[in-house]
Amino acid sequence: MPPVSETLSCSKCGASIPFEDWNREHAFCALCRAPHSTYVFPALFSKIDQAASAAAIVAEGEASCYYHPRKRAVVPCDQCGRFLCTLCQVEFLGQNWCPGCIDAHKQKGQLANLDSSRPLYDNMALVLATLPAVLVWPTIITAPMSLYVAARNWRKPSSLLPRTKARFYVAVLLAVVEIVGWVWLAAFLIQSLISRG
């Protein structure tokens, strides 16, 4: 077996954690004396084949990779059916994907597992409906904005984490109440002006 070339270090002082302390709870850093627990897994010892290369076509009639015509195909893409060599084959969600399909699905926003960020429109709508209400008068602008944000983004994918639409409902409710309040105030003022005139 190959010797371990990896090192783990104390997150307080940066000193390396001796091998004897691996997979042991409540060891102490030799330098800063901080108690630490280190857990290592078999992946620490697995070698990454950095020089992996697809096999070249050796015999006439062998299928070639769609992206590398000189490389031997080993598997078809489960999405588009293109033949793929070992370089192009991507195992993803339990299927074989080609780079083109992954890219296309990502562009369309169909692969949640590849998203690195998501806007939280429900929070935006809720903030627009609540915070300006402290000063009252800005709600004449922000309440319709809140309704717009809620309506426009109601069906858009929200957080990857479990989340209900409760914030949207509350935002819409508050925005409607604020708009009704402004309408009522405007009607009241117009009414009083007419009655004076």
Added chain:
Amino acid sequence: MSPAQEYRRLPGRSGLLIRHSLWVQSDHLLRVRSNPFSEQYRRYYFADIQALVLTELPGTAAFYWYAAAISLAFLGGLLVYSVHPVWGIFFGLVALIAFYAGWRVPNCSCYLKTSVSTDKLPAIRHLRAARKAIASLIVETEKVQGTLSRETLDAHHAPGSTPITSGSIRPPVSHYGGQLHWILFGSMLFHASVSAVVWITGSTSTPVGIIAGAASAATLLFAILAAFKQHRSDMARGVRWAVIATLVLYPLDTIAGLAVSMYIGIQLASKGLKPGNTQAVLNHPAFKIFRVADVTWFLVLGCIGLILLWLHKRSTHTPPPLVVSENPGIQVDGA
């Protein structure tokens, strides 16, 4: 395409506006950094996780916050008792904030290592939650990778075969004679002596007050310098702890002094006396108790520090090498 599974939350969370949390699915860990308007994700597949390191951090900052909270709560109670309810409630609220700040201070740090990255998990800040989260992560990772027995681990580690990499070199531990520590503990004893003289003689002269204040300030200054200097040095653990104890007790002493002064001032004011009446302040029982405690801790810690430093000095002292010359007429360098 398989339907997306729901994420399951792991214990641990940090931040108020910028929040960090950890979630797991069947095949990966999701690190989430969220602000009020968006979330950023980072995935770590269980097949790629090589190690998890959890380090306990000293809870010094939390101790300061709790001490401040207790002092403020005590002060608030005194103010309520002395018919100043508004200020009492104000200090009570500040005490609550200080308590919350102390509770939020992290007491551990965790990082996750893969073959291409080593990332801190900011959501893991408290030991209790950390242990639960890591236990869950270990189970999930071992489901994918299998378990690593001690025998397998030993088999990978051939003694003496570990190549020397930059990461495996321990930072050098430098020798330090402890000059700043001698000055620190000496100034503590000097401060204790001056305070004792002031206390016994009841002196209120300005020069003595200036000397006592200068000794106190010097203690704080040298404690900070000594704490920096002893970092990554071969200084004995006991001496290190004496310096840390000084750094902990000093602000506590200051806060206690402030609280006692305010308490005495309020009491004197309620009796119709001027709070600036020095003799009345010196004769107040609360001030006497505070003075005794002040002198005692400076004296005890200074003595303990000096003794430990002397023991350390004696244990690390190496005699000069014995030079044996065959020809007594030739002078040998260093002899």
